[in-house]
Amino acid sequence: MVATRPVDFRKGPDALAALVGAEYGGDPYSGVIYVFRAKRSDRIKLVWWDGTGLCQMAN
DSSP states (O other): OBOSSOOOTTOOHHHHHHHHHHHSOOOTTSSOOEEEEOTTSSOEEEEEEOSSSEEEEEO
16 A cells, blocks of 8 residues: 655654554554655655564665
């Protein structure tokens, strides 16, 4: 799933997972990969649940 609005990139995986539930109505613990972009659109973050914990990858 791709977020349509930019997010604050200082947020960690727990805060982004809370955002998924509150803003997008998704389940951050379902195994779906959520993609967020920075305000300048030059970076992305991926957040997903791997069965043992939240994982995050930033580029």
